Amino acid sequence: MSFSIIILAAGKGTRMNSKIPKVFHKVGNLPMIFHVLNASKLLKPKTISVVISNELIKYKNVIKKNSKNIKFAIQSKQLGTADAVRCALNEKHSTNSNISLILYGDTPLISHISLKKCLERFKKRNSDLCVLSMTPPNTNHSYGRLITKKDRLEKIIEKSESKNNQNLENLCNTGIMLVKTKHLIEKLRKINDRNNKKEFFLTDLIEILSTEGYKVSHMEFPYHEFLGVNDKSDQALVEYQFQKMLRKKFLKKGVTMIDPSSIFFSSDTEIGKDVVIHPNVYFGPNVKIGNEVEIKGFCHIENTVIKDRAAVGPFARLRDETNIDKDAKIGNFVEIKKSNIKNNVKISHLSYIGDAYIGENSNIGAGMITCNYDGIKKNQTFIGKNCFIGSNTSLIAPIKISNNSIIGASTVVDKNIPQGTTVYRKSELVKKNNKK
Secondary structure, three states, X not given: OOEEEEEEOOOOOHHHOOOOOHHHOEEOOEEHHHHHHHHHHHOOOOOEEEEEOHHHHHHHHHHXXXXXXXXXXEOOOOOOHHHHHHHHHOOHHHOOOOEEEEEEOOOOOOOHHHHHHHHHHHHHOOOOEEEEEEOOOOOOOOOOEEEXXXXXXXXXXXXXXXXXXXXXXXXXXXXXXXXXXXXXXXXXXXXXXXXXXXXXXXXXXXXXXXXXXXXXXXXEOOHHHHOOOOOHHHHHHHHHHHHHHHHHHHHHOOOEEOOHHHOEOOOOOEEOOOOEEOOOOEEOOOEEEOOOOEEOXXXXXXXXXXXXXOEEOOOOEEEOOEEEOOOOEEXXXXXXXXXXXXXXXXXXXXXXEEOEEEOOOOEEOOOOEEEOEOOOOEOOEEEOOOOEEOOOOEEEOOEEEOOOOEEOOOOEEOOOEOOOOEEOOOOOOOOOOOOO
């Protein structure tokens, strides 16, 4: 049986208190909608349709960069989840499969493994509708409650519709459901907005199908996978859970973390074997770590590749397309930006390296900086193999220091240096007697 996915992403997100659309707020440095799309693509559906608002139309190209085959539907007025699905079904691409899986753009922790399990059971049992359910750790929440009778799901009562004295179990609706597309098309018209919010609730579909004798069930999954984001507190909780998941994943892969709770990963962080990470390290987007690398404390790393056996930190900042080659040493209070640092290079202390190439086996003294910006554009610094650059040296780019050269301490260099050359600036030491 073929299936398609509908992702509801048109919510205004007013409680986020932000100009950024809710589904573009990030978890693990990746917009929430992309988490959902990535999980969706792994299921290999016939189509993926994203329901967006008029305000999100300008983000269509951004979404398409993540997933080229995405289709869109517009929900001009936010009249509820059932109305959003109806907008999707108005487009032919959302009606050409047997089963519809309905997801939400603000539930970034969903696992494609859980979705696959539910889809397989749905097909095996020839169900008509299946809700993914979970049990929150407490009762103080806004999730709708499931009303069941034996294995049958009878209806869902939304928080806004439940009475204060209504005694309900804490088995809750995640919002995600699988339903045969033909039932979705036929029964949506029966949903009305006679409720406290004056919205068309998709959850009303459960009672409609159950009353008419269709096979309506639920399948329970871990609570944390279906945490939704409505405000910044929710986002912080989801981020906390996401970081726990990534730490667990890397620990299982053999990464050593001295203090896991103090390390922040991005969703695309890649780490090799026998890597040691010290406390208080931040991995931003696009970081790849090789094998046997050591990252010492308080480092900030993003858009960087670090190859085997390199050592970084403490207190180092690596960014903007930086490549650290094998056996290199990047020490404390070193900032590197958009540079290639080759094998066995040592930059041990207090340096700024920007828009540079440093060849194999070169040594950079404490306090050396590349003066890469002339007030108009960024310029390149080239340092060849086996060079020694003395402490407190300034290299004014564009400049080339050829192989096997030595630059003396505290030298300002503004001309290219030929291969095998030693240069330094000599100034007279003035001595004066102290006044008595």
